[in-house]
Amino acid sequence: MFVPDVQTFLAVASAGSLSAAARQLNVAPMQVSRRIAALEEDLGVRLFHRTTRSLTLTAEGEAFVPYARAMVDAEAGARAELSPSPGTASGVLRLTAPSGFGQSVVLPMLPGLLEGNPDLRIDLDLSDRQVDIVGQGLDLALRIAPLEDSELVARKIAPNPRLICASPEYLKRHGRPAASAELDQHRCIRLDSVGRWPLVVDGKLTRKRIEGYVTTTSVEAARALAVQGLGLAMLSYWDVFRQLADHSLVQVQLDDAAMEDLSVWAVIPSRRYVPNRVNIFLSALQKEISDLSKTCG
Template sequence: MTNIADLEIFARVVSAGSLSGAGRELGLSPAVVSKRLRKLEDRLGTRLLQRTTRQVALTEAGQGFYERVVAIIAGIEEAESYVTRRSTQPRGTLKISAPTSFARMHIAPHLGAFMRENADLSINLVLTDEFVDIVGEGFDLAIRIAELSDSSLVARRLAPVERVLVAAPTYLAANGTPQSIEDLDRHVCLAQHNNEAWRLEGPQGPFVYRAEGPLQTNSSEVLREAAIAGIGIALRSTWDIGEEIASGRLQRVLPDFSASRNVAIHAVYPSRRFLPAKVRLFIDYLAALYGPVPYWETGGRANMTAPATAADPVHKPNGFAGDAATPGIADG
């Protein structure tokens, strides 16, 4: 089969009117251009060009061949343009996995603005607190709130996560406000699993507290509502209870202590090469929406028309195995 590059050289020689002119356009010497033309003619068994040192002229066979070669090259360019347009214009369906509570609070309310700006794009948002197999289950990206480990996947940090101790004013009025970590022993601590380890960072460094209480549940949202209802003290992410702190429905307890784990909100996807426009655009949108100081940290609300601008650079995750990351904080 004829080399496509040889066809392009032939077409460039005809359009430039000389071997040297074609060589300049292609970055090749006249000798190389001449050699490639001879190879093409030998393969076809016919002369395509009558050439002198200064100019070339098509033979009868060359004329017919040139017309067909131009059509072939145009077809290749059109095919490349079609693929390029698809990779640079957001279209099709974007399939996303995200933690249930976080998606309900900080993704779903902003989908309308994003979809109005990208009318050719459909969203399939799957809410789960499990770490899905992104590649195997056909997801374009996943939102992760956890410490990540090494994998073939790529992660981009979207926002920091801070976890703080909180309680309702009614609980503190009835039971007093703890002044030290040791005081927690005399309080109701709301933990998702009984004897859950709260890994905290305080003035004297890291500290592990075993949280125990009368309420047991596998639901992070139940713990959130229990804290608001005044049942006890809970360790919650600020993205989960930022509005409650701002409104006074919850108050920080032991404000010098917060969770010490290196957790952040990440967008995770299979590859940084040939990243589809729909994936890149959505990640940029969330990064601009949240920012280095997310709106839930300041008690404000997101700008619903946040521009799609770049935030933190892309990096390989630290803490991934396939898509089964080290279990982290998926829901608060």
């Protein structure tokens, strides 16, 4: 059943004639007549008694009026729900983000986002595993990794290079490594998912095997252990930007190797019909990152 046909039926029932309904709908009378005929054929009943001088509802037409109004109201409500005004977000935003980035950047921005969008709800998965966003029905994934070829749509949010860091106390006790070979003589805090540290030597990406003094699955744990002086950690900038700013961690730069350049990526299932809540969230995230860069950069 085509909603415009139902809307035309209600207009004719209210106006009392095809020509008056046509003027109300700003269409030709013949189009009104065709829509009513299509609706009657679809329902299998006659909705109007027609004579050359009058048009009245049949019993079936009278019975159909409340259902027709409910259908039109439901369609209007759906459009209002799914197409909110450009400046606001509503509905449930389902997203996933890496745990470290989520804790450091995403969670602190949520109170302001929700206060400015009272009809918005958040369903947030903080996980370092790559989630199938299509299979899980997610609106958005934030990822910090070299992106594999995919049919998904990726948008770069901010640079996020890896870096080696340690507490000033650790460096005072154990010294600062100057070359990649010297990492073997240091205590290293290793993420279980990064068994080999990616280093760029002479413009080529190499992976150096690291024996972990402590190995953990958690970015937050690796950061906390580094702050406590237990060793060197390789993390990404947005995992440790606050600690670099307050000097509880210090960046360690090697003479013979650079760090791998990564970025924060926003990944969405498709460019078509992107929910307004996704665009508003990403705008808020980019503003948050810009503000943090000015404060802590």
